[in-house]
Amino acid sequence: ALQYIHAMGVIHRDVKPENVLLDRHEIAQLCDFGIALNPAHRATQIGDRMGTPSFMAPEQYNDPASVTPSADIFGLGATMYTGLTAKSPMSLVVGHLRQKALEILPGDVAPIIERATAPGLESRYASAEEMAMELAELS
Numbered sequence: 001a002l003q004y005i006h007a008m009g010v011i012h013r014d015v016k017p018e019n020v021l022l023d024r025h026e027i028a029q030l031c032d033f034g035i036a037l038n039p040a041h042r043a044t045q046i047g048d049r050m051g052t053p054s055f056m057a058p059e060q061y062n063d064p065a066s067v068t069p070s071a072d073i074f075g076l077g078a079t080m081y082t083g084l085t086a087k088s089p090m091s092l093v094v095g096h097l098r099q100k101a102l103e104i105l106p107g108d109v110a111p112i113i114e115r116a117t118a119p120g121l122e123s124r125y126a127s128a129e130e131m132a133m134e135l136a137e138l139s
Contacts, residue, residue, distance in 0.1 A: 001030035002076060002128035006069040011037040013067060015075030016055040017082055037067060054090045055079065058119055070121050073131060077116025084109065092117045108138055 005012060012019075012033065019032045035050040051060055057074035059066050078089035085104055091097035102114050112134050118124045125131040 001028070002069070002072050003132065005030075005036070006072070006128055009039045011067055011069055012072045012075070013037055013060065014051045014055070015072050015079055016052050017079050020079060051075070054088050058093055059121060068121070069128070070124050073116050073125050073128060074118075076128070076131070077113045080109070081105070081113050081117065084113075089117070093119060095119075112138075 002012070002015070010033075012030065013035050014032065015030070019030060021029045021031055023029055037050075050064065051071075053061060055075045055078045057067075057071040059068075060071040060074075078092060081087070081089045081092060081101070084106065087101070087104075089101075091101035098119075102110055105113055112131065115123065116125060116131055125134075
């Protein structure tokens with residue numbers, strides 16, 4: 001879903017567990033595009049701080065005007081973290097807590113979530129497609 005919306009120029013800005021639904025075939029569906037940044041419909045301004053703080057990328061919170069698709073990748077990584085640990089992803093953005101938070105993840109998925117939730121844009125996946133390819137290698 002992120003690959004598709006990003007190709008359309010849309011940034012969801014609120015990827016979190018409550019916005020990922022499973023259909024009857026247990027395929028994840030992204031929902032609630034109410035605060036999405038859509039170049040065709042500017043209901044919100046680029047500089048508006050939008051999203052759920054515990055699932056927001058650092059740059060989305062600190063500088064809303066700089067939001068890119070990378071913020072959605074961060075949100076997806078944080079969502080996966082919560083799904084796997086039943087814990088808030090807030091510790092992923094607190095420097096001294098980050099490593100301990102990552103240590104509780106299953107070994108095979110830990111590097112993927114670590115990269116998806118990297119504090120710096122340059123360390124995250126370049127695209128949702130790149131992240132999906134690494135996830136597919138796990139199965």
